[in-house]
Amino acid sequence: MDPRFRRGNLVSIVKYISDREQVSNSEIAGDLHMSMPTVLQHIKTLQTKGIVEETGKHRSSGGRRASLFTLKKDLAYAVGLDIKRDRQIFLIADMLGKTVYSCTCEVPYEDSFAYFEKIRRNLDAALTASGLQRSKVVGVGISLPGIVDVSRNLLLQSHALGVSNVSFQGVERLIGFPVKIENDANCAACAELRSYKGNAVYLSLSDTVGGAVFVAGALHKGDCFKSGEFGHMVIDKDGEQCYCGKRGCVDAYCSARVLKAAGGGDLNTFFARLKRGEENAVNVWRRYADYLALSISNLRMMFDCDVIIGGEVGGYLKDYQIRLMELLGQYNKFEYDNGYIKIGKFKDDGSAYGASLLFREEFIENLFVRPERVADYSVM
The missing domain is CATH 3.30.420.40 (ATPase, nucleotide binding domain)
Structure with a gap:
């Protein structure tokens, strides 16, 4: 099989599972239009790499029950941060989209280094409270109330925060994680309309x-x-x-x-x-x-x-x-x-949840093209 085609199949299967929590081989084959032998081979590969694990059996009124598969529970995590005028909302989700930790910090926004330093401290506190290893976190998505240029990680204008042309590129260096930013309503919409x-x-x-x-x-x-x-x-x-x-x-x-x-x-x-x-x-x-x-x-x-x-x-x-x-x-x-x-x-955490999804698809795409990155998350 062409390696690119094989990689595409693997990515499609992982995305499919991440959207549905647990699935059977027959469901994957039917919905993704793959042959059963192909699905069986790819699932075995994903299990060997520590990406997918068997989670149980389908209910059955008779005959052999089909195995159910899900993404490995601790495969990776992403952080969503929703910045509001008067508070910061942190949410950590796994690659299935399950929230594993969330908290709200009452911090009024200000355009200063001190404010971003508070983000770093609050993020560190959230990770400590969650009990997760930093090496398992793929990135921090930030939700902002304003017009955002995602290609430059630039908040172009925010009447709600009273600022314009605020760059978030330096935040990556400050907090030690990759950062993506997005409009808050877009994040909340992605949370509601996932898949x-x-x-x-x-x-x-x-x-x-x-x-x-x-x-x-x-x-x-x-x-x-x-x-x-x-x-x-x-x-x-x-x-x-x-x-x-x-x-x-x-x-x-x-x-x-x-x-x-x-x-x-x-x-x-x-x-x-x-x-x-x-x-x-x-x-x-x-x-x-x-x-x-x-x-x-x-x-x-x-x-x-x-x-x-x-x-x-x-x-x-x-x-x-x-x-x-x-x-x-x-x-x-x-x-x-x-x-x-x-x-x-x-309710209040939709934008933070949507922000956590910003890294999910990128992480899945990179599982099979950047082994040196994937190795950081113990899946290769």
């Missing part, structure tokens, strides 16, 4: 409002990396002041800050008050939900696909999904089925 192959729009409702567009399972970033800046669509030209300088932006009406302000600065407190029926919370929610429905309707009109609601607020919306659908009926007269609204499964 998704269709079209979707993701709307992130956190301290800032952002979003992402997926076309045929691929993230569409736009010509200038600004795709998905839904928080700065204007829905009331004479409306409230947005932090970006404009008036009437979605962010001014639908960010988590709006609800936190009515909950003493805490989102849990707000929704607790809303459930108790406290008048102020109910009034704030009615206004918030109306603007949210308007924004969702606009996104549906533009993209004609599922709209996934995530971020901090998204994690609370399951109980209010029906009400949102009712409100959408006021703005969308072209369809009666509002089932295109989906509620995300992440």
Whole structure:
């Protein structure tokens, strides 16, 4: 077999397993259109190299039960760091995408060396608390609220952090790991839509409002990396002041800050008050939900696909999904089925989780082309 073709098969199998946690040989053969002898040979190779291990047997009503395979538990790990205005969220995941450790550090952002030194210290503390060896960590993905040039590890502009043209290249030397950066909403969308192959729009409702567009399972970033800046669509030209300088932006009406302000600065407190029926919370929610429905309707009109609601607020919306659908009926007269609204499964840690995925595919690709690198992770 051509070595390049063989390598491609091995990479495809590892990616397939990493997306599905545990699989059988027949599932691999069927979904990846490989012959059973080819799959058996490749699985044996992956077991020999310490990349894949048998994890059990399929349930069966009769006959021989098929073996199930998964990636080796300690194959490698990646760190996701979500930088927000007032805190740093760290999350460590394995190559199956399972979170093995997470923590939040209350650290206000500042454009200084001291801030990045705090990242180093907090990262070291997280690794120590997790009990993982540094040699098992393939890199640190960093999620940022702003416009990002990933090719240069450069934060071009962030109104939320009040900075522009901040390079993260030096962070690699400081923390001792490879670094990739990405927009926070893109990271959160990748977390929600991991392995998704269709079209979707993701709307992130956190301290800032952002979003992402997926076309045929691929993230569409736009010509200038600004795709998905839904928080700065204007829905009331004479409306409230947005932090970006404009008036009437979605962010001014639908960010988590709006609800936190009515909950003493805490989102849990707000929704607790809303459930108790406290008048102020109910009034704030009615206004918030109306603007949210308007924004969702606009996104549906533009993209004609599922709209996934995530971020901090998204994690609370399951109980209010029906009400949102009712409100959408006021703005969308072209369809009666509002089932295109989906509620995300992440709350505050979606961006950090998505950032941890930035190194996963690269690591898998490199398993079979850079043996000197792979040797660091004891898989060759």
